Amino acid sequence: xxxNHSTTxxxxxxxxxxxxDSSRQQMRDELLEYTNLHAVSExxxxxxxxxxxxxxxxxxxxxxxxxxxxxxxxxxxxxxxxGTSLAAQGAMPDDFLYGVKxxxxxxxxxxxxxxxxxxxxxxASLIAKRVQEAEELxxxxxxTAAAAADVSTNLRRHTAALAGAIxxxxxxxxxxxxxxxxxxxxxxxxxxxxxxxxxxxxxxxxGTEVGASFASQLATREIDIDQFRIMTENRxxxxxxxxxxxxxxxxxxxxxxxxxxxDQATRLYNEAESSAEADARAAYIExxxxxxxxxxxxxxxxxxxxxxxxxxxxxxxxxxxxSSSRDNATTTDSTGSASASGSAAIQTNSAVDTGQSGSSAxxxxxxxxxxxxxxxxx
Amino acid sequence: MNQGGLQKEFSDSFAxxxxxxxxxxxxxxxxxxxxxxMTQEVFMRYWQYLRAGKxxxxxxxxxxxxxxxxxxxxxxxxxxxxxxxxxxAGQIPTESAAGPETVAAYQEVLSVVADMEERDTEVxxxxxxxxxxxxxxxxxxxxxxxxxxxRINRATKRLQERLHIRHxx
Numbered sequence: 001x002x003x004n005h006s007t008t009x010x011x012x013x014x015x016x017x018x019x020x021d022s023s024r025q026q027m028r029d030e031l032l033e034y035t036n037l038h039a040v041s042e043x044x045x046x047x048x049x050x051x052x053x054x055x056x057x058x059x060x061x062x063x064x065x066x067x068x069x070x071x072x073x074x075x076x077x078x079x080x081x082x083g084t085s086l087a088a089q090g091a092m093p094d095d096f097l098y099g100v101k102x103x104x105x106x107x108x109x110x111x112x113x114x115x116x117x118x119x120x121x122x123x124a125s126l127i128a129k130r131v132q133e134a135e136e137l138x139x140x141x142x143x144t145a146a147a148a149a150d151v152s153t154n155l156r157r158h159t160a161a162l163a164g165a166i167x168x169x170x171x172x173x174x175x176x177x178x179x180x181x182x183x184x185x186x187x188x189x190x191x192x193x194x195x196x197x198x199x200x201x202x203x204x205x206x207g208t209e210v211g212a213s214f215a216s217q218l219a220t221r222e223i224d225i226d227q228f229r230i231m232t233e234n235r236x237x238x239x240x241x242x243x244x245x246x247x248x249x250x251x252x253x254x255x256x257x258x259x260x261x262x263d264q265a266t267r268l269y270n271e272a273e274s275s276a277e278a279d280a281r282a283a284y285i286e287x288x289x290x291x292x293x294x295x296x297x298x299x300x301x302x303x304x305x306x307x308x309x310x311x312x313x314x315x316x317x318x319x320x321x322x323s324s325s326r327d328n329a330t331t332t333d334s335t336g337s338a339s340a341s342g343s344a345a346i347q348t349n350s351a352v353d354t355g356q357s358g359s360s361a362x363x364x365x366x367x368x369x370x371x372x373x374x375x376x377x378x
Numbered sequence: 379m380n381q382g383g384l385q386k387e388f389s390d391s392f393a394x395x396x397x398x399x400x401x402x403x404x405x406x407x408x409x410x411x412x413x414x415x416m417t418q419e420v421f422m423r424y425w426q427y428l429r430a431g432k433x434x435x436x437x438x439x440x441x442x443x444x445x446x447x448x449x450x451x452x453x454x455x456x457x458x459x460x461x462x463x464x465x466x467a468g469q470i471p472t473e474s475a476a477g478p479e480t481v482a483a484y485q486e487v488l489s490v491v492a493d494m495e496e497r498d499t500e501v502x503x504x505x506x507x508x509x510x511x512x513x514x515x516x517x518x519x520x521x522x523x524x525x526x527x528x529r530i531n532r533a534t535k536r537l538q539e540r541l542h543i544r545h546x547x
Contacts, residue, residue: 006538006541006542007534007537007538007541010486010487010490010537010541011502011506011507013482013483013486013487014401014483014487014503014506014507015401015507016483017400017401017404017483017484017487018397018400018401019396019397019400019414019417023414024396024397027392027396027414027417027418027421028389028392028396030418031388031392031418031421031422031425032385032389034422034425035381035384035385035388035425035429038425038426038429039381039429040380040381040384040428040429040431
């Protein structure tokens with residue numbers, strides 16, 4: 001009896017062993033952060049404690065939801081009038097009627113498309129159309145930030161719909177739609193590589209069952225941290241060139257502003273290099289926003305304020321820009337110098353010394369010579 | 379299920395089972411700091427499992443099984459440590475991190491558990507502390523339900539002997 005009693009007590013004490021409140025809280029926070037870093041893709045099936053939940057909609061439920069949604073969509077289309085809808089057909093991103101086209105015309109067609117395979121093909125064709133629109137606008141130099149955001153949003157929607165259709169389909173033929181869509185989105189991602197936030201994540205497509213064969217292929221194509229780095233570096237390169245060109249053209253005050261922003265961007269870039277993946281991603285995005293701001297400012301500077309620039313010495317700390325950028329800046333700028341040869345009066349006066357930062361000063365000296373070419377010497 | 383829904387489920391499971399998994403890990407590795415790390419790792423694996431959309435019948439068993447596998451990995455890497463050293467730093471949380479009662483509980487429990495067979499202590503924990511049925515214990519430790527029942531009986535006897543000796547001292 002005594003034995004049994006002490007055994008029960010013993011187990012009770014055992015039960016008192018638990019995580020301290022502080023460690024539990026900390027663990028909880030870290031785990032939630034972990035779940036945010038490793039977010040789920042859509043269409044996941046989960047069962048809990050014996051209850052298995054079927055997540056993938058059945059054909060039946062799909063038809064039902066279609067019948068519920070369709071009358072409203074059609075009604076809305078009728079209210080707007082057939083004419084509007086027809087006129088919207090040719091609308092381009094950022095147009096007023098573009099919204100009608102993407103939010104009414106196309107969903108109506110999609111709703112009238114039956115069968116997962118047909119749906120997948122239709123979504124793929126929409127993706128192709130969006131990318132084509134983006135390319136057309138780019139060639140007309142009309143691909144504004146607003147239009148790009150519009151296209152990206154729509155592309156993401158189509159991609160999700162395509163992934164859904166592929167998942168519902170049991171035919172291997174949807175792979176063709178998947179392949180062309182993948183190619184189109186890749187082309188688009190190249191088009192918008194100046195702004196990583198616009199890129200469309202191909203992983204959405206990779207998560208589907210039929211797309212499993214493509215999954216590994218797609219995984220490597222995801223815009224990963226390295227691409228972020230390369231994109232950001234390219235933008236830094238371009239900006240180094242731009243600033244170098246601008247120094248001949250603009251006031252000291254404006255120039256100082258650019259260099260400050262560039263410094264800031266470079267600092268962020270370096271932070272991104274050393275921080276964890278998620279932070280780096282955010283930092284790279286921030287860097288490209290900063291760079292975008294500077295680029296925009298530089299492009300708005302139409303007139304030259306030559307006199308103020310004359311004889312001024314300006315310090316840029318190029319040593320803080322990654323080495324590859326420096327090389328790149330040299331090449332880009334020396335080719336660009338031909339166009340600047342017309343303004344000889346300024347060039348002779350603008351000597352630039354960039355050897356600023358202590359230990360690395362020797363490898364980062366730059367000078368503007370009489371031809372306006374920046375040399376970043378040894 | 380979407381991210382939010384899964385996160386909710388994840389966080390519910392954490393609230394419900396984190397202490398039990400932690401206890402299990404403490405028994406497995408006799409070290410509270412390491413057990414905390416293992417508990418966190420178990421839940422990370424659990425999230426990966428949820429995220430992959432794998433079919434799941436019993437969350438509790440799954441978590442225990444994951445903890446058990448982790449402990450096995452740990453034993454593979456671990457070199458034998460003398461008992462005296464195991465009683466040193468890290469095994470029991472300091473009083474600043476946990477209350478004096480918790481520290482007392484650790485000391486009581488671990489002083490008995492320390493020189494018992496691990497396969498005894500794990501079934502005792504699962505059976506009497508967590509109240510799991512033999513079938514579920516069998517699933518977790520990878521034995522048949524019969525083996526588990528026999529082991530529980532023998533382990534209980536051995537535990538009682540030990541407690542008895544201690545009380546006589």
